[in-house]
Amino acid sequence: MINIKKREELDIKIDKTVGKPFINDAKFSTRNVDVFYGEKQAIFDANIDIGKNQIIAMIGPSGCGKSTFLRCLNRMNDTIQDCHISGDIKLDDEDIYQRQQDPVLLRARVGMVFQKPNPFPKSIYDNVAYGAKLHGLAGSKIELDELVEKSLTRAGLFKEVKDSLHKPGTGLSGGQQQRLCIARTIAIDPEVILMDEPTSALDPIATAVIEELMISLSKKYTIAIVTHSMQQAARVSQRTAYFHLGYLVEVNDTNTVFTNPEHQLTENYITGRFG
Amino acid sequence: MTFGAILTALVALLFLGYYTGRKRSISLSDKSNQRLHSLPQHYGYLIAFWSSVPALLILLFWSVLESSVINAAIVAQLPAQLQQLSADELGLFINEIINLSHSSAPISDDVKRHAVLYYKELIEFSDWVKSIVVFVLAFVAMFVALAFVKPEMQARNLVENLIRWAMIACASIAVLTTIGIIFSVIFESIIFFKTVNVFDFLFGTHWSPQEAIREDQVGGSGSFGALPLFVGTLLISFVALVIAVPLGLMSAIYLSEYSSLRFRSFAKPVLEMLAGIPTVVYGFFAAITVAPFIRDLGESLGLSLSSESALAAGIVMGVMIIPFVSSLSDDVISAVPQAMRDGSYAMGATKSETIKQVIIPAALPGIVSGVLLAASRAIGETMIVVMAAGLSANLTFNPLEAVTTVTVQMVTLLTGDQEFDSAKTLAAFALGLGLFLTTLVLNIISLYVVRKYREQYD
Numbered sequence: 001m002i003n004i005k006k007r008e009e010l011d012i013k014i015d016k017t018v019g020k021p022f023i024n025d026a027k028f029s030t031r032n033v034d035v036f037y038g039e040k041q042a043i044f045d046a047n048i049d050i051g052k053n054q055i056i057a058m059i060g061p062s063g064c065g066k067s068t069f070l071r072c073l074n075r076m077n078d079t080i081q082d083c084h085i086s087g088d089i090k091l092d093d094e095d096i097y098q099r100q101q102d103p104v105l106l107r108a109r110v111g112m113v114f115q116k117p118n119p120f121p122k123s124i125y126d127n128v129a130y131g132a133k134l135h136g137l138a139g140s141k142i143e144l145d146e147l148v149e150k151s152l153t154r155a156g157l158f159k160e161v162k163d164s165l166h167k168p169g170t171g172l173s174g175g176q177q178q179r180l181c182i183a184r185t186i187a188i189d190p191e192v193i194l195m196d197e198p199t200s201a202l203d204p205i206a207t208a209v210i211e212e213l214m215i216s217l218s219k220k221y222t223i224a225i226v227t228h229s230m231q232q233a234a235r236v237s238q239r240t241a242y243f244h245l246g247y248l249v250e251v252n253d254t255n256t257v258f259t260n261p262e263h264q265l266t267e268n269y270i271t272g273r274f275g
Numbered sequence: 276m277t278f279g280a281i282l283t284a285l286v287a288l289l290f291l292g293y294y295t296g297r298k299r300s301i302s303l304s305d306k307s308n309q310r311l312h313s314l315p316q317h318y319g320y321l322i323a324f325w326s327s328v329p330a331l332l333i334l335l336f337w338s339v340l341e342s343s344v345i346n347a348a349i350v351a352q353l354p355a356q357l358q359q360l361s362a363d364e365l366g367l368f369i370n371e372i373i374n375l376s377h378s379s380a381p382i383s384d385d386v387k388r389h390a391v392l393y394y395k396e397l398i399e400f401s402d403w404v405k406s407i408v409v410f411v412l413a414f415v416a417m418f419v420a421l422a423f424v425k426p427e428m429q430a431r432n433l434v435e436n437l438i439r440w441a442m443i444a445c446a447s448i449a450v451l452t453t454i455g456i457i458f459s460v461i462f463e464s465i466i467f468f469k470t471v472n473v474f475d476f477l478f479g480t481h482w483s484p485q486e487a488i489r490e491d492q493v494g495g496s497g498s499f500g501a502l503p504l505f506v507g508t509l510l511i512s513f514v515a516l517v518i519a520v521p522l523g524l525m526s527a528i529y530l531s532e533y534s535s536l537r538f539r540s541f542a543k544p545v546l547e548m549l550a551g552i553p554t555v556v557y558g559f560f561a562a563i564t565v566a567p568f569i570r571d572l573g574e575s576l577g578l579s580l581s582s583e584s585a586l587a588a589g590i591v592m593g594v595m596i597i598p599f600v601s602s603l604s605d606d607v608i609s610a611v612p613q614a615m616r617d618g619s620y621a622m623g624a625t626k627s628e629t630i631k632q633v634i635i636p637a638a639l640p641g642i643v644s645g646v647l648l649a650a651s652r653a654i655g656e657t658m659i660v661v662m663a664a665g666l667s668a669n670l671t672f673n674p675l676e677a678v679t680t681v682t683v684q685m686v687t688l689l690t691g692d693q694e695f696d697s698a699k700t701l702a703a704f705a706l707g708l709g710l711f712l713t714t715l716v717l718n719i720i721s722l723y724v725v726r727k728y729r730e731q732y733d
């Protein structure tokens with residue numbers, strides 16, 4: 001495990017996030033966010049805006065807090081017993097950690113796709129219909145059928161599974177399962193989709209399918225994706241954030257980050273000289 | 276040598292075999308400058324096996340057959356008129372001989388004295404031959420096996436095979452025992468069904484197994500309608516499950532999903548302790564506390580109830596079997612991957628929705644087997660029923676009445692002095708068979724349910 005050091009002890013100084021962390025048309029904006037697991041601090045003072053209908057990529061070495069930060073955005077960290085968060089996280093200018101905010105409703109607005117495909121032990125149809133049934137999104141069986149078909153089609157999976165909608169979702173291949181998980185997320189029509197290394201378990205072809213899917217989804221949704229593949233970040237995202245040992249080092253347009261990084265740590269990482 | 280001494284020597288041989296096997300494989304590979312196919316200990320295991328196990332099997336076989344062969348030999352040299360005795364009487368006679376051979380008191384009867392002497396001689400001879408055969412076999416097997424050791428011998432694979440056969444042997448012992456029990460129950464039941472019609476037994480509504488000992492005895496014609504017993508069993512088990520399944524399942528869900536780790540580590544063992552309390556204590560509790568309470572409650576409602584009821588026994592039994600449901604369910608619920616929960620929460624599901632929609636379906640097979648275990652415990656329970664539900668075989672579905680169960684009647688049929696071939700005792704086997712078939716059917720139904728509703732997670 002990486003030993004997280006205090007800002008002053010780092011070999012290369014991280015003063016404050018360099019680049020352009022703030023933008024005008026922000027969907028999410030986080031200010032002074034610290035995250036602790038028990039005594040241990042995993043995120044230090046993260047300040048960043050996430051633009052509407054954009055894809056933002058989060059990169060950085062393993063254990064630097066990308067997943068932790070992502071999970072703050074839909075309050076998935078609430079389910080971890082000793083995880084504490086301080087600072088402001090605003091979604092459409094509303095503090096999502098304020099007392100009146102119901103995390104359950106928040107998660108219906110901010111969907112999440114996980115690193116390992118985790119379809120429910122139910123049929124493909126029921127996997128996609130799950131959220132719609134929970135939130136009463138479909139009035140009738142016909143509407144539900146339509147919603148399932150539409151979501152599967154948009155996730156690029158419908159053609160492959162249209163004859164086996166009532167077979168278990170766990171019987172699909174890894175790439176198909178991941179697209180099923182994306183389908184079930186877009187079925188509840190969230191505003192933001194968080195993706196934590198969604199293609200790390202997939203082959204290049206399935207990865208390409210999902211990347212295309214992300215790009216087409218970004219017309220309608222705001223997407224934040226954690227990835228270890230810099231090519232992937234470069235291919236799909238408009239902006240890129242680089243994390244290092246719990247610090248948000250640099251945020252900028254993807255092009256700028258990869259061609260002309262401002263911070264030494266970012267440069268080290270993208271040129272493969274990390275460590 | 277005695278059995279114990281031979282056994283000890285064989286264990287020593289086992290170690291000796293191990294070390295010589297190891298040594299030999301190493302020295303052979305050194306001498307021929309050839310790499311061993313397997314690790315030296317694999318050769319050791321092989322030699323250890325051959326130097327002890329075949330000899331051990333012969334020893335066991337010999338010891339099992341010894342007594343019947345010797346008995347036959349003694350009978351053969353008895354005077355003719357003694358040989359005419361029935362098998363039972365001969366058995367008694369031989370027992371006496373064996374007992375006499377252990378005591379040092381002088382024996383007056385000539386025939387018996389001769390028999391005792393002959394018996395001692397035979398035993399001594401058998402011991403000698405046995406020791407010689409066993410050790411010769413052990414050493415021969417060991418040396419033959421040692422001669423087979425070569426560096427290219429695939430000892431690791433052979434050991435693997437041995438282990439496989441050992442596993443098969445253990446599994447077959449378990450299976451064969453079960454089959455043996457089933458067959459013995461079936462055969463005794465068949466004898467019973469020669470005197471009592473199968474349909475009268477299964478669907479007869481009157482149970483009173485007392486048989487007339489004398490011709491003129493009043494009210495002593497046995498009547499074997501087992502329906503009331505099976506209904507009683509199912510009634511009490513049903514009451515018990517109605518108590519245990521919801522309570523057990525809910526507490527399992529609470530422990531695995533809601534409670535803090537500290538509370539769980541304290542509450543789970545306490546809950547499991549319920550299953551460890553002796554059933555007679557539960558029976559006592561049912562008879563002294565619960566049954567009178569139900570009766571008083573009934574009285575205050577204007578019902579006159581007996582102090583023995585299926586309800587009292589069922590409730591207490593239900594409490595007893597809670598841990599069977601809760602403990603197994605808790606284990607399987609905890610084993611549902613966290614990713615399932617995360618997936619559901621990320622869709623905006625609440626905790627209880629997640630439990631209902633995702634966790635319970637994923638854990639269903641385990642939950643069903645917990646319930647099944649609890650059910651078979653309830654069906655087989657005897658003591659609580661004797662103490663709280665009575666002995667009277669009423670055919671009723673009313674849990675407020677006294678009933679009796681199959682197991683209780685089996686106990687009453689077999690306790691006391693009984694002839695082992697009377698209809699009364701044989702009825703116990705028929706009841707046992709019925710019970711076995713009942714649980715078998717329950718198992719099949721639940722397997723079917725699980726297969727139908729099972730939802731796989733990877």
Ligand SMILES: Nc1ncnc2c1ncn2[C@@H]1O[C@H](COP(=O)(O)OP(=O)(O)OP(=O)(O)O)[C@@H](O)[C@H]1O
Nearest residue numbers: 001002037042061062063064065066067068069080
């Ligand atoms: N549930 C937890 N309890 C305690 N510490 C945790 C927990 N989850 C993560 N951490 C710690 O927080 C830090 C950041 O972890 P995080 O999972 O966010 O890293 P990451 O950037 O997503 O890494 P990776 O690229 O390997 O997924 C790590 O040091 C990790 O050990």
Ligand SMILES: [Mg+2]
Nearest residue numbers: 066067068196
């Ligand atoms: Mg991660």
